[in-house]
Amino acid sequence: MLPAPARIGAARLGDHGDKTRFVLELTRDTPFAILPDSQGVTVEMEAALDAPLPAAKGLVRAIAVRPGASPGQLRLILSTSAPVRVLLAEVIPPRDGMPPRFVMDLAAGVAGKGSAMTPVSAGTLKPPMSKEKAKPSLPLVVIDPGHGGQDPGAIALNGLREKDITLAMAKELRRQLLATGRYRVALTRDKDQFIPLRDRPAIARTKGADLFISLHADSITGKQVRGLSIYTLSEKASDREAEMLAQRENQSDAIVGMDLSVQSADIATILIGMSQRDTMNQSRRFASLVLRNLDPSIAVLPSPLRSAGFAVLTAPDVPAVLVEMGYLSHSQDAKLLGSDAHRRRMAGSLLRAVDGYFTGNAVPLRP
Structure with a gap:
């Protein structure tokens, strides 16, 4: 029996000066992919959205929701005020009474040639344009x-x-x-x-x-x-x-x-x-x-x-x-x-x- 799809119970943005943090509270860990481009960043995730999206903050000027490439997927499209690079993207396990959380940190700038544009968390997570199972990130x-x-x-x-x-x-x-x-x-x-x-x-x-x-x-x-x-x-x-x-x-x-x-x-x-x-x-x-x-x-x-x-x-x-x-x-x-x-x-x-x-x-x- 397949597990129930993950659901997003809360979404928020935080402006921390040198970075903008995007957080999603989840009902369980779920695969995701990060798709950066010159206009912002897209998060593709196997989840359903149950929460309102936050207002613009920091580098993020708008967030839109679109269906994903496969059934059960959604895309959260973060439009940014300037080109950004992904500093961190992972699902944090439940702790301290909090549910699992997807956390992504964005900073101004463009990632260098050959640099990792899609940091992924441990689990069955797949980077974009790849059919290979992602390796758990090293401590x-x-x-x-x-x-x-x-x-x-x-x-x-x-x-x-x-x-x-x-x-x-x-x-x-x-x-x-x-x-x-x-x-x-x-x-x-x-x-x-x-x-x-x-x-x-x-x-x-x-x-x-x-x-x-x-x-x-x-x-x-x-x-x-x-x-x-x-x-x-x-x-x-x-x-x-x-x-x-x-x-x-x-x-x-x-x-x-x-x-x-x-x-x-x-x-x-x-x-x-x-x-x-x-x-x-x-x-x-x-x-x-x-x-x-x-x-x-x-x-x-x-x-x-x-x-x-x-x-x-x-x-x-x-x-x-x-x-x-x-x-x-x-x-x-x-x-x-x-x-x-x-x-x-x-x-x-x-x-x-x-x-x-x-x-x-x-x-x-x-x-």
């Missing part, structure tokens, strides 16, 4: 090398700067992750560039990150203190962040696919807090995997699993950790962090943790 890991530009971070006695160490480590981790063929990887910076703290998790969210890893190598007054530690967002910091997000004027992107601007501040705070709690649980799970999969040669602090209110950890819907790889104030840590061999070992440890997080196949190296 996206965003790596954040701490500091950069005019902000050097900590400086060791041997002259090593934290911003250089974190960038070198990020590139090695990216190399090892990509070599597996199991992940997509992006860096918040791939050169000596200053990026404000709040912009770093925002980059991860814009790219649709599945995991965010921020890398640091601090210094401390106690010069005998050495070893790695890993931080997740603290409960108190999460509460403050949820309240701040709920009070912001534009709340429609506070949680992916959920427009909170129609909710009261109290309800918005509760919903953001619920999303953050789930994200924090996932963050702690990954942090534990990092510690269990560390190469035995890598020293750790006593009680290395910690929490704090770091700004880079405050995205409500992207699991995130901050890895303090060691202390540049300790001569041995500083020497190791400047070593290619040590970076390879540490990147290998993080790779095993990422494998464990997404597949459960990693073999822990520590009890």
Whole structure:
């Protein structure tokens, strides 16, 4: 017996400055295709429309509905005020009491020759002009090398700067992750560039990150203190962040696919807090995997699993950790962090943790 066709129960647009987000609430996951052209974007989907279409907003100046190429299909034709490129198009599974949602992000500009014009979500989804079954998209890991530009971070006695160490480590981790063929990887910076703290998790969210890893190598007054530690967002910091997000004027992107601007501040705070709690649980799970999969040669602090209110950890819907790889104030840590061999070992440890997080196949190296 064939399943009942998906139905669209709500449709909305959100203007987020650098992008326009189109969201459809669905009764179930359903195949779709994205058909960009010079006049806008067409979404072809196996679904029935039960909701009014939203008014023009952002880059979208009108939305029209037409029958699709096959029975049971419809086409939503988004006319835009300028040529656009598709940054993201996927169906988000049900979570936090919300139904499945189709989410598409549009930005001004034209995709380059040979670039992917049709990002698709996992499932039985087909890109246009192709009869082959689409492959599930690979998880996206965003790596954040701490500091950069005019902000050097900590400086060791041997002259090593934290911003250089974190960038070198990020590139090695990216190399090892990509070599597996199991992940997509992006860096918040791939050169000596200053990026404000709040912009770093925002980059991860814009790219649709599945995991965010921020890398640091601090210094401390106690010069005998050495070893790695890993931080997740603290409960108190999460509460403050949820309240701040709920009070912001534009709340429609506070949680992916959920427009909170129609909710009261109290309800918005509760919903953001619920999303953050789930994200924090996932963050702690990954942090534990990092510690269990560390190469035995890598020293750790006593009680290395910690929490704090770091700004880079405050995205409500992207699991995130901050890895303090060691202390540049300790001569041995500083020497190791400047070593290619040590970076390879540490990147290998993080790779095993990422494998464990997404597949459960990693073999822990520590009890």
